[in-house]
Amino acid sequence: MLDKTDLLILEELSMNSRITMKELGEKVHLTAPAASARVAKLEDSGIIEGYTININQEKLGFHIHAFITIITQNTYHQPYLSFVKTQVEYIINNYKISGDGCYILECKFPSNELMNQFLEELNEHANYKLSIIINK
Amino acid sequence: MLDKTDLLILEELSMNSRITMKELGEKVHLTAPAASARVAKLEDSGIIEGYTININQEKLGFHIHAFITIITQNTYHQPYLSFVKTQVEYIINNYKISGDGCYILECKFPSNELMNQFLEELNEHANYKLSIIINK
DNA sequence: TTAACTCCTTTCATAAATAAAGTAAAACCG
DNA sequence: CGGTTTTACTTTATTTATGAAAGGAGTTAA
Structure with missing residues (x-):
């Protein structure tokens, strides 16, 4: 199941999905590989459906x-x-x-x-x- | 103003905003630094408002x-x-x-x-x- | 107690991003 | 028209990030 760190990761990626794993890790108090592994899990579980941009129409x-x-x-x-x-x-x-x-x-x-x-x-x-x- | 390549870039980033500049470049027939420069321009002009994720609610x-x-x-x-x-x-x-x-x-x-x-x-x-x- | 699992860190090789320099074509202008 | 500037790109080299591998600490369950 999801813990507080996962929700923080989702929030950070919602605000900037091109953040580096190093920076993301710093924000949620993890190392880059740990953050990266969390993100991979969120992708595999289907919670993260994809990465996209907001376009000013x-x-x-x-x-x-x-x-x-x-x-x-x-x-x-x-x-x-x-x-x-x-x-x-x-x-x-x-x-x-x-x-x-x-x-x-x-x-x-x-x-x-x-x-x-x-x-x-x-x-x-x-x-x-x-x-x-x-x-x- | 925007040309065909810019629109292609927006389309690619809409589908996957975490694509590498190298890959993005390949898709639109540019080198990585050229693609990166185009993206930076789209950001500066405000056309790309931000990078985000789709979450499965x-x-x-x-x-x-x-x-x-x-x-x-x-x-x-x-x-x-x-x-x-x-x-x-x-x-x-x-x-x-x-x-x-x-x-x-x-x-x-x-x-x-x-x-x-x-x-x-x-x-x-x-x-x-x-x-x-x-x-x- | 021990084995298996999860989740993390550290280290290191590889890959990507970025800065700098150089080039060619197009636009600008006296 | 010739010369200059600008724009958009490539190539190269450096910095930075990623991702794989190994190992350790804490948890769970036999």
Whole structure:
């Protein structure tokens, strides 16, 4: 099971996953090989799923960040799901949900124009409610 | 501005941010120092905001992942925002939105019991609509 | 008590990162 | 147009980190 040191390691790696094992070790009071072994264990157990980066989407030209709640009229979701697959450049996440709607789409768009185009195409397959993110 | 190589680098780092500069260089047809210099530029420009890990919350005991749409009755949001600050262990993100509601809370809970407790406290400050994530 | 296991440290060989120097192509400018 | 500066890269050499191996201390269980 996980102890306090493992949780500290997860916290440190969440803040900076490119930290060296030496530095990580210092933060959690271990030597580099010990820290490295802990991390390897966390990877093997599947607790650490992967190493990634946070990208500033605004600076890449995606000025709009939105959640779209999807309500499919009929029980057959395939047309909607197929559509989603064609729009990977705008879609951050597609969550299947229970509650108010069938899916929640997390999206990014460079402009209102392209978002509008997306929504029009989306509307061929499902109804939706749009929530634009103002702040995080 | 960004060229094709920069976008490739962002893609590679998104998939594995602990890749060595040597390997990253090979993937984008550069030497290690050249790749390293590109990455440093992406950091300095703020496009790369940070390096982090994906954690399997399920394996850490957070079996419930939910979106909660917040509708504050009055215009004064402070009680809600103060409450959110006390609940960091359950809250992944708090998005201020325009649309159907005032905020969208992304949360994780270990059990229905603790989620219920959270929702009861939340209800002292705001109304909400709950969406449980079934699948991503 | 002893054996096996876990988790750590130290040491050392190898690999990667980084700094420095040099080069070639592109952009700038009098 | 010619000369200068800038940019982006490579190569080389040094520093630093990684990872394998050996060994030790503490824990558990036969």
